[in-house]
Amino acid sequence: MNEQISADALNAAHHLTVGGVDTLALAKQYQTPLYVYDTGAIRDEIAAFKEVFETNQVKYQISYASKAFATVAMYQLIAQEGIHCDVVSGGELYTAQRAGFPMEKVSFHGNNKSLDELTMALDAGVGCIMVDNFYELKMLADLAATRQQMTTIMLRIAPGISAHTHDYISTGQEDSKFGFDLNSGQADQAVKQALSAEYLDLVGIHCHIGSQIFELNGFEMIVDKLVSVFARWQTELGFYPKVMNVGGGFGVKYTSEDQPLQPTEFVDAILKETLAQTKAHHVPMLEVWIEPGRSLVATAGMTLYTLGASKDIPGIRKYLAVDGGMGDNIRPALYEAKYEAVLAKDPTLPTEQVASIAGKYCESGDMVIWDQALPATKPGDVLAVLDTGAYGYSMASNYNRNPRPAVVFCEDGQSQLVVERETYADLTRLDLPLAVPEKTE
Ligand SMILES: *Cc1c(COP(=O)(O)O)cnc(C)c1O
Numbered sequence: 001m002n003e004q005i006s007a008d009a010l011n012a013a014h015h016l017t018v019g020g021v022d023t024l025a026l027a028k029q030y031q032t033p034l035y036v037y038d039t040g041a042i043r044d045e046i047a048a049f050k051e052v053f054e055t056n057q058v059k060y061q062i063s064y065a066s067k068a069f070a071t072v073a074m075y076q077l078i079a080q081e082g083i084h085c086d087v088v089s090g091g092e093l094y095t096a097q098r099a100g101f102p103m104e105k106v107s108f109h110g111n112n113k114s115l116d117e118l119t120m121a122l123d124a125g126v127g128c129i130m131v132d133n134f135y136e137l138k139m140l141a142d143l144a145a146t147r148q149q150m151t152t153i154m155l156r157i158a159p160g161i162s163a164h165t166h167d168y169i170s171t172g173q174e175d176s177k178f179g180f181d182l183n184s185g186q187a188d189q190a191v192k193q194a195l196s197a198e199y200l201d202l203v204g205i206h207c208h209i210g211s212q213i214f215e216l217n218g219f220e221m222i223v224d225k226l227v228s229v230f231a232r233w234q235t236e237l238g239f240y241p242k243v244m245n246v247g248g249g250f251g252v253k254y255t256s257e258d259q260p261l262q263p264t265e266f267v268d269a270i271l272k273e274t275l276a277q278t279k280a281h282h283v284p285m286l287e288v289w290i291e292p293g294r295s296l297v298a299t300a301g302m303t304l305y306t307l308g309a310s311k312d313i314p315g316i317r318k319y320l321a322v323d324g325g326m327g328d329n330i331r332p333a334l335y336e337a338k339y340e341a342v343l344a345k346d347p348t349l350p351t352e353q354v355a356s357i358a359g360k361y362c363e364s365g366d367m368v369i370w371d372q373a374l375p376a377t378k379p380g381d382v383l384a385v386l387d388t389g390a391y392g393y394s395m396a397s398n399y400n401r402n403p404r405p406a407v408v409f410c411e412d413g414q415s416q417l418v419v420e421r422e423t424y425a426d427l428t429r430l431d432l433p434l435a436v437p438e439k440t441e
Contacts (some may be wrong), residue, residue: 002342003256004299004386014293014346016384019410022302023344026408026415027382033324033392033405035393035419039077040411041300045263049292052264056271058288063107063294065248066092068390069301073418075099075410084127086291090117098122107291109156111178112136115370118143130206130245132179134186137193154204154245155180155194157187159225160210161218179207182229191239202239204289205230208247211294214260216269222246223270224367227277227286234283245289246270252298254387255338263295294390301389303328303405304344305368307381308360317371318355321381325359326366327399329385329392333365341369344382349375357383361400393419401427 009017018021020039026036029383053060063084070087075096084105087093096106106126109115111133118140121129131137131153144151157180180187194202205226209218226244234240250267251260267290278285305322312318331337341357343349351373359366368385377383396404400417403422408415411432 002347002386004253004338004340005342005347010347014348016344016347017168018302019415020413021410021415023302023384024382026410027304027306027344029415030406030408030417031421032304032382033322033328034304035301035328035388035405035407036096036304036415037297037301037389037407037409038411039300039409042077042296043081043292045292045296045300047082048262048264049267049290052267052271053288056275058271058274058285060287061243061289062106063289063291064296065291066096067394068293069297069392069394070095071393071407071419072099073407073416074297075101079178086130087126087291090114092118093117093120093124093126103127107154115139115143119407121356122147122149122151128154128203130154130156131194132156134180134190134193137190137197141193141197141200144197148199150199150201152201152203153194154241154243155187155190155202155204156184156206156208157190159207159209159222161221161225182225187229188233188237190238191233195237195239196403202241202285204241204243204245204287206245206247208291209249211249212251213266214251214258215251216261216266219246219266219270220273223273224277227274227281227283230286231281231283240283242287243289244274244286245291247293248291248293250292250295252295252387252390253262254298255340257338261385263292298390299387301387301392303385303388303392307377307383308379310377310379318353319358320355320374320377320383321358321360322368323360324402324405325361325368326363326397327359327361327402328396328405329368329388330395330397331391332367332369333363334395339369339387341374341383341385343373343375343377344384346375347384352376356386361402398422398427403427 018036063086064078065086069162076099079101086107087303088110103124104127107128108121109130143302157178158176158181160174160183180190243402324335357368406421407419
């Protein structure tokens with residue numbers, strides 16, 4: 001059986017379950033394609049992160065990077081667990097507001113926040129704004145001063161850990177659109193400007209070095225670099241941050257081939273390194289903030305599809321088509337992301353074929369999985385594509401005018417619909433008819 005699922009995920013009939021709910025029953029009740037989440041697994045992951053901080057006795061914040069999966073119910077779940085969240089747009093902020101998420105626990109990210117978005121964030125009273133560049137720093141300093149509103153900020157810096165030493169690092173290098181560059185002195189300049197702005201309160205420094213990181217090394221290098229920079233700032237600028245925010249990007253296991261550390265192991269290493277480095281530089285211990293996105297939701301979610309057409313090209317490849325594809329999961333087309341699927345009716349059946357899972361969209365690149373071993377299948381079977389909980393629904397589109405799927409949360413044997421399936425009427429809701437020119441004669 002696929003090692004991505006545990007034996008206790010099967011019920012007496014051998015059907016795959018999620019949060020104790022039978023996936024075949026879910027497919028029947030809510031139709032397919034369908035995103036389903038085991039919300040207990042999300043809560044467990046949050047608890048595991050908290051425990052690492054508490055064991056190491058380090059002050060912390062865990063902030064869910066909500067771009068991985070953002071809906072009203074998801075913000076409510078995060079609020080229940082008592083952690084913070086990151087938003088990266090007015091739309092995410094609006095969704096968090098609609099969810100009743102406590103605004104003082106929101107951090108606002110993004111490399112091109114508009115004046116409208118910053119105004120919305122100040123109106124809402126978000127806890128922290130992550131300032132990315134000089135344009136934003138000036139705009140926010142002016143806005144806060146005009147409103148006479150003390151505003152808590154962190155500066156996002158690009159630490160200049162070069163991409164060719166570690167090519168899994170995709171946003172920390174100097175040549176990146178994100179953050180103030182450290183090596184050229186721009187970050188120092190930004191700190192000075194922030195400190196001189198009357199209505200900005202600079203509490204910390206942020207950096208996020210990339211996503212789906214599999215090795216500890218990158219995080220340890222970041223901690224070493226940041227703490228030594230902070231020690232220098234303390235001497236040269238008289239500024240020492242209260243918070244070091246190391247971002248997210250902890251890798252998760254999408255297929256049996258991935259062998260990442262547990263997300264909590266990254267955090268444990270980060271904390272131990274921070275304790276060691278602050279001691280070595282004789283500077284105060286920092287509060288450590290993390291921003292996990294993918295690692296909280298990826299493996300908690302799966303997508304249920306129904307198999308339809310198939311095509312067997314002798315000696316070449318067999319294609320099995322599902323009723324979704326790149327509109328509900330763009331990651332294979334966008335990043336060559338790999339997934340694994342199981343037959344929901346019995347993941348323990350012996351494999352009998354190798355097939356590639358195609359979507360229903362009009363693109364040859366619309367493939368969910370290439371060459372996967374599967375049991376015998378027939379049209380109408382429900383296929384569960386595992387670990388689609390991050391950047392699936394949040395990146396979904398209406399390409400080919402396909403309605404986006406519904407989202408269901410499952411926990412303790414109960415399911416609840418948290419996003420309705422789009423209808424055809426939703427697709428034309430914003431469309432306006434062609435204006436008919438008035439006849440002049
Ligand atoms: C995307 C992002 C994250 C989360 O990354 P994951 O790989 O989903 O953990 C955290 N912080 C920032 C600033 C991000 O842009």
